Amino acid sequence: MHPEIVLPCLDEAEALPYVLKRMPDDWPVIVVDNGSTDDTAAVARGHGARVVVEPRRGYGAAVHAGLEAAGGELVAFLDGDGSLDADVLPGMAETVASGRADIAVGRRVPDTVGVWPWHARAANAVIAGMLRTRGVPVHDIAPIRVARRQALLDLRIEDRAFGYPLELLLRAGRAGWRFDEIPVTYSRRAGGRSKVSGSVKGTVRAGRDMIRLLR
DSSP, rough: OOOEEEEEEEOOOHHHHHHHHHOOOOOOEEEEEESSSSHHHHHHHHHHHHHEEEEEEEEHHHHHHHHHHSSSSEEEETTTSSSSSSSGGHHHHHHHTTTTTEEEEEEEEESTSSSOOOHHHHHHHHHHHHHHHHHHOSSSSSSSEEEEHHHHTOOOOOSSSTTTHHHHHHHHHTHHHHHHHEEEEEOOOOOOSSSSTTSHHHHHHHHHHHHHHHO
């Protein structure tokens, strides 16, 4: 059975047709509708995805709802905006399935100038640097990742906002997980504007959620 892909989505109806066509063949996809006001759920179902509704707003709330809904041994996570190259997922999954790593994570590599706004890139670099001082060998905050479902549940991640991926990395590091970080092409999103990197305000809000976990 192929790993399941979880796509946390908030108002991604415009991007989803493009995103879902780029998923690995025959991999089941769970779209977590995180309180969208557009046709995200309908578009997802129309393209063959399973929809899970998580009305409580927050990236972590959406990701955790997808994790709980998944039934496979391996679960993959990436944003539902089309900015990340899903072609890397089979290789990431094989690394975890083979036992060479406990979690495979992506390190974003922008494909054009301006894709990754300076404020978001700077914040990411600072936080990743702080992670490395804590023994977590990453250069990005895992915007795309693959791991075993039960192992993720066993980490008991509590954050339900933008701090979720950072808490995941911190807890995985403390648990002695082996990391495999690979480059992943980072492109312009397929539609709309990013809730985080699309504005300084969004970046500051996400940074606030993360920094408190590093204190």
